[in-house]
Amino acid sequence: MSTPTALNKRGTKVHLDGYTFDSQKEANFYVRFVKNSGLHYEIHPRYVLSPLTQVGSVKVSQIAYTPDFVVYNNKNISHAYDVKNSFGAYGIDASVKLRFKLFLLNEGIPVEAVVVRQHDFKTIAQGITKQLSEKQPLVCNNIRYNWIEATNL
Numbered sequence: 001m002s003t004p005t006a007l008n009k010r011g012t013k014v015h016l017d018g019y020t021f022d023s024q025k026e027a028n029f030y031v032r033f034v035k036n037s038g039l040h041y042e043i044h045p046r047y048v049l050s051p052l053t054q055v056g057s058v059k060v061s062q063i064a065y066t067p068d069f070v071v072y073n074n075k076n077i078s079h080a081y082d083v084k085n086s087f088g089a090y091g092i093d094a095s096v097k098l099r100f101k102l103f104l105l106n107e108g109i110p111v112e113a114v115v116v117r118q119h120d121f122k123t124i125a126q127g128i129t130k131q132l133s134e135k136q137p138l139v140c141n142n143i144r145y146n147w148i149e150a151t152n153l
Contacts, residue, residue, distance in 0.1 A: 019043050026068055026083040029116050033143050034081075040072040049102035065099040067111060071143055079143060080111045087113055087124055087137065101127040112147060123147070 013020050014027040017035070021027040021043075034041050050063040071079040080103065084091040092100075092113055100111040110125040115137070122137040125147050138147065 022068070023083070025085070025116050029081070029083050029114060029121065030069070032116075033121065034069055034071065037071070037143050039078075039143065042070045042072075044068065045070050047103060047106065049099065049106055063099070063102060065103050067103070068114075077107060077109050079147070080107070080109060081114050081123075081143075082111050082126075084113050084115055086115060087122075091115075092126070097126065104128070110147075 012024070013022065014024055015021075016027050016030070019030070021030065030043070034043075044066050046064055046066045048062055048064050052062045053060045067080040068083050069079070069081040070077055071081070082096075082100070086092075100113075104110045104127045110127050112123045112125050115122045120139055120141040122139055124137045138145075
């Protein structure tokens with residue numbers, strides 16, 4: 001079931017399996033690639049990237065990031081996915097890129113921006129210097145891959 005929300009003006013929330021997804025594309029990624037992968041995963045876990053900080057007499061608000069999916073290999077994060085409509089500036093703006101870099105610095109693994117297609121998905125690891133370009137992303141048909149080996153980094 002989908003319901004429109006003020007927070008998600010470009011789409012509707014999708015409710016499935018007790019989860020609330022931000023878009024139909026995100027729900028499709030879950031159903032097609034995450035749900036039956038056999039891997040442990042979390043949906044929308046929240047990470048504090050920079051805590052609330054006191055600077056002199058003022059407080060600086062915290063910076064948090066919530067990936068769409070985090071997939072684990074044993075207890076280690078193997079993938080942090082953020083489903084996007086595109087890899088361009090419209091899909092990944094400067095503030096999103098900053099959160100992706102902070103996530104990489106805190107967790108030791110980059111966020112993989114994902115564009116879901118009919119039979120597979122395209123992904124680019126964000127915030128690293130030797131990443132694939134939006135014209136040459138990694139194309140996958142499942143989430144059981146090692147992004148470092150797959151991209152020869």
